[in-house]
Amino acid sequence: MAQVRLKNVVKAYGSNEVIHGIDLSVESGEFVVFVGPSGCGKSTLLRMIAGLEDITSGEIAIGGRVVNQLPPRARDIAMVFQDYALYPHKSVFENMAFGLRLRKLPRDEIQRRVSDAAGILQIEHLFERKPRELSGGQRQRVAMGRAIVRQPKAFLFDEPLSNLDALLRAEMRVEIKKLHQKLRNTIIYVTHDQVEAMTLADRIVVLQAGKLVQCDAPDAIYNRPAAHFVAGFMGSPPMNFLPCQVGDGGRILHLPGGIDLNVPANRVAECARHSGRSLTFGLRPEHISANAQSGASSAPVSARLMLIEPLGSDTLGVIRLGNGEEAGEITGRFPPEAGLSVGQSLSVSLALNRFHLFDPDSGKAIRGADW
Amino acid sequence: MTETSIVKHKDLSERTLGILLLLPAALLLLVIVVYPIATLFWNSLHSADPNNPQAEELFVGLDNYTRAFVDDRFWNSTLKTVLYVVVTVPGALLVGLGLALLANQPFRVKWPVRLGLLLPWALPLVFAGLIFRWFFEYKTGVVNDWLAALGMEPPQWLSDPTLAFWAICIAITWKASSFMALMLLAGLQTIPRSLYEAAEVDGATSWQQFVEITLPMLRPAIFVALIFRTITAVQTFDIPYAMTGGGPGDATETLAMYINKMTLDFLDFGYGSALAALMFLISMVATSGYLRYTRRSAARSGE
């Protein structure tokens, strides 16, 4: 296992720069997930680490060795591809043994390693089959097995679960997590699926348009998003955003629909610095509750229920806050037993200690001293 | 009871419809494939009196075939044909594979390479033959110019049986490898790039990637290309016809050239048909060899 370190890594096609100087250090044994919308550069970055794309400038080191000029085969990494890239004309065993055979390992060593990996992945009974005779999940396992047997310095996963159906995806997610807990190897994993990112990662790297926006533990990414983009990308349904005006020296937030929120005492200081400014107010759906409570940390607001999406475990409700033309709509997550019906007027309470503020120009989060 | 009879009735009409729909294709096949081949065999069992060609053709049984067996020129031209096959089929495969690999490289401008591949293929065979005849011409040919520039004695390519054979092989290989390359290029383009990336990550060098990925993945395309090439090689005609006219003497004459001479020059349609039937047989033997091999290897790989 080894550390993977990126120093100001840039990728450009001609004059078109697509990766704008990424700095990152993946520690030995760490599971890091690159996440972001399509086109954000996460796969390109992974392929640069693999050596399948060259590096325009900057430096990539694996296990302390700069690998910029090394071909993939010399970097001692293993990769699991989105389409698995199993060799169609080779059996499962040959697929897994291929890398070892090329490295001229003794026959019994190859046999042992392949059997071990197959044991972990429970695919020993498939050894003689050809890839086309396997189900999607089995192919996925073989692809991982092919990576495991190599015992490389780092594993690279390029959206490995995106070709599976939802159920299988959840199952394989668990498998991958177990595998990592067992083998404790360095993994860099690319996905556009925030659930995978949240469940698998030790640390999540959120990328947007070739830039690293935030790199943090899943909990921090979710609860303390560093930017409007991160807050909107992670979480389902996403965080609600409304324009707001900071008033009264930071003690009041004016929201559309004539709603004024009293800022809790512990957050007045951070708001005071932006008094009089227009900011973006953000609140996650689960921080809106249907039974109005009044207090220091929550504010009752009159609202109207516009739409209901029952999910079983929860019910999502789109509600219109306050009155008037420009009244804002937000989504709340309510318990199913709340007994909501469309068109109903209700009083909701917003968890005032959980709101986020973002600078509407830079998109950056505005944080208090304790953040 | 009624229900089953209705079902039966429906089945019948569907089958009738199916047969009706197949009929035009079957008739076409009959007219353009079965009829000529049947006529060929029928002709091969008949012979016209050379001194009275207008009279009714006589049934001669297998006489035309036994005549072939004692005809030196038939054996010589067949041997030459087999030699052309043996040399130019692997030759065109190797050159074609090389060209296909070259054309499959990520060139920024693709059309010159593609055009270069298409050109020899699009060129009529006789043109190709004439071009190479100029190349190998004794006094004005490019090949002898080069040899002279290298200080070598220029040989008479087209009037030496061995050199003429090789000159013709070179021309055929040049002409045939572009079609080979086109077929193999199509095969190459179906190989996913990610396989090479996986192999690259697995530690394979370019050569190992070629041997472990490209060749096995290309095998179906190679077999189809080989079958096509072998059948056309058995029918080799235009290039030797244009380059040497079969000379010196009959030294470079192929079976197809002999058949052409026998039928269109000598008007001996009976014997010519028998020779054509024998050529058909040779093609069948050659291709069935391939088919047997592919079937065996398919069985081995568990298909």
Add this chain to the structure above:
Amino acid sequence: MKLYKLTLAALLLLAFPLSASAQTTLRIFTGGQQRPDVMRKIADEYQKKNPNVKVEVEVGGATSEAQQQYLSTVLSSKDSVLDVILIDVIRPAQWAAQGWAEPLDSYLGADKAKIMAQYLKAYADADQVNGKLIALPYFADSQFLYYRKDLLEKYKRPVPKTWDEMMDTAKAIMDGEKNSNLQGFSTAGAPIEGTVCTYLVPLWGAGGELTREGKLNLDAPQAREPFQLYGRMKQSGVLPKNIAEIPTDRIRIDMQAGNLVFGMTWSYVWNRLENDADSKVKGKIGVTTLPHDPGGKSATCIGGWQLAVSAFSKNKAETVKFARWLSSPEVSKMQAILASHMPVFPSVYKDPEVLKANPWFSEALLVVEGAKSRPVTAQYPQVSDVIRSNMNAYLAGTKTTDVALGDMKSRLTPLFR
């Protein structure tokens, strides 16, 4: 049945919408090397005289063999698309045997003997097979010895009469000129029809014959003569090293480029040497009878083109009328002036306009009158194939005289039984 007849009638009406206007369309086939452009002019002339006839000229095949292959396909299927067909002088026997040509005797009637007497005898003979008139002569041709007048004068050599004189002269000029591109003598050597004459001309010149009274005559000592002659020429370097690759037109090209002292070739060459823009030998060329052995007599192969009426033509009467006009002194003269085609009537050779355009015709008449036919047989293609491929193999050096002659004998014997 009635319906069938009606349909047929309707189809015929559709196919020949102009039949009511009494316009006849005749289609004449000519090879690419027989000056189709001149044929077109001649056909236009005929259309002017016969407004009810439209003549289409179809051009195909650069060589006699290529043309015959196409014609064999058309005529074996009894296709009526062609009416008049230009055929090589070697073909009438085969055409008679195959029944492709309409015999013309009945059209000429009682005048036949008188009409045929007007032609050069060789052509009148060549076009009659077993007493039947298969074709009418169109233009004559034969092989000549072309030589460089200027070089012969420079080295004060006479025009050679025998093969050995020619070789000596050629050798002397080659040695004197010290030009590595200059070759002494060339003739057709590739496995093509012309190479048959390459064998026959020296054979005849030595007093030999391929057949005598219908039987093969290759046991005669003269049968070896052509091999030995070319063997000597090859050894002395007079003949090009790649003689076995030389097709007919290559002799003209080499001559035109000034790279040949002597060439044995056909009459069409004269016009090209004198008139082509890139000719380096304008005014430097002489034409004479071909050399012979000291004891023998000069001989040449007869060539030329004949007009056959297709047996499958739908307009035989009009076609014969057209063919007879094409085979007239009037058209012979037009051809001589427009294309330097040698006339098939002795009288036309003396026409002042013809002689003005082709001064060498005065001598040419003698040559053509002495020209000999290649063997006349329905199986001529087989005969030709045996002779040319063995001659070619000998010239290429892959067969010795004995082997080549032996193979010729064994393969020709069954064809002359």
